[in-house]
Amino acid sequence: MSKPLILVTNDDGVDARGLAALIEMVKPYGLLVVVAPERSQSGMSHALTFAQPLRLRRVSKTEDISIYACSGTPVDCVKLAMGHAVSDTPTLLVSGVNHGSNSSVSVLYSGTLGAAAEGSLYEIPSIGFSLLNTSRNADFSASIHYGRKIIEKVLEDSFHPRTYLNINIPKLSIEEIKGIKLCRQTDGTYREEYEKRVDPHGGEYYWLTGTYINNEPDATDTDEYFLEQGYVTVVPVHPDMTAYEELNRMKKTWGSL
């Protein structure tokens, strides 16, 4: 039997240590085609490029792993991979390992998860991995260990093709992590502050800073809760953004317009 094809991407760029960790995680399971951004595309969400052309550069090729760098966003990487770098539909798409958390509403801003969402639109089982550690020297061994457990489960019992998985790994060792929890996205918000500075020519500019606010700090079924408890979290997410409850309420109260 031929090995399954696995499409690999990220948002931190083709040189990121998290991508190397992801390749290490998934290489026992198939033939890898890696299409990752040339440069960091962190915070690029589901952005795509259509006003500029894209470039695709082959970085390296061995029997089992082909690596390409794409000039665009994570979503562009997936689209261009599907159009030009793979010949069959992949068995699996993996994105990450992101250097930093993508729990709660970060799923909206994240390029790592943007790529996974795009995979789900191609009906490829897609998984985004993020480690709660932004250090350059972050230890990815727990990500690889628990990531493999999840991938083995997915290869055995997959999930709805229009769903993708948002996986976060706490900043703990393999032994310290308590296990893996399926859970829902926390209702949270970033409240931004911008630090105003003045450039050498007198022009003002603003740097984004900000604080995360958990809108449901007492909930015990959210990704934020389980991460704090020391678990790896798995949130199944989907591209249908319809707010059904609110749709039903509005149908009753709005009447005809």
Added chain:
Amino acid sequence: MSKPLILVTNDDGVDARGLAALIEMVKPYGLLVVVAPERSQSGMSHALTFAQPLRLRRVSKTEDISIYACSGTPVDCVKLAMGHAVSDTPTLLVSGVNHGSNSSVSVLYSGTLGAAAEGSLYEIPSIGFSLLNTSRNADFSASIHYGRKIIEKVLEDSFHPRTYLNINIPKLSIEEIKGIKLCRQTDGTYREEYEKRVDPHGGEYYWLTGTYINNEPDATDTDEYFLEQGYVTVVPVHPDMTAYEELNRMKKTWGSL
């Protein structure tokens, strides 16, 4: 009583005709603060900028309308507006009018809707408007007419603060449009094709093209269905991307990991 504060943005940029139409639509209802991107940010989704500083330029100011241009994405416009251009929480956020459809899964890629999603995270009732016409000479009169009906309804009976509205207007005259329909997001996909070209120096590059595929062409309760029938569509959407049904299924079948 003081007039309500309305925050206005878009993704086509501060000079877009759709933004002028949106200002025209909402100016009877309050004091406007407009913070729109300096340049087109179409397809930028929920992307935000943190690796670069942002600039904010005041374009014009009258008694009722202040206009600023921001160097970042639509989400940056909302964040920077909340941090530096408005002093109170706005009564309403409006984004658009986008030059082109944002029905179905386009909600994921759209900068127009990214800005509205960001507004919902600030618990501001937020609405994205899109006209199904990409022509430079598009007629926005039906958008203004039906947009005002919806805004008047929202000012009278608002919606859940963690919800925002994705509104699409068909390419028809005021008289031809049949009415306004509340409905759900269509399950659809873009299947991309990339046109490969060769630059004058021999380098290959790729232009995105692509075809929209409606995965449920027989459904009669979707935004695509009602747009084809000649209705303005209103889809309430929300930033909770959890796939609850799949979460429940997986909890049963995955067991402990």
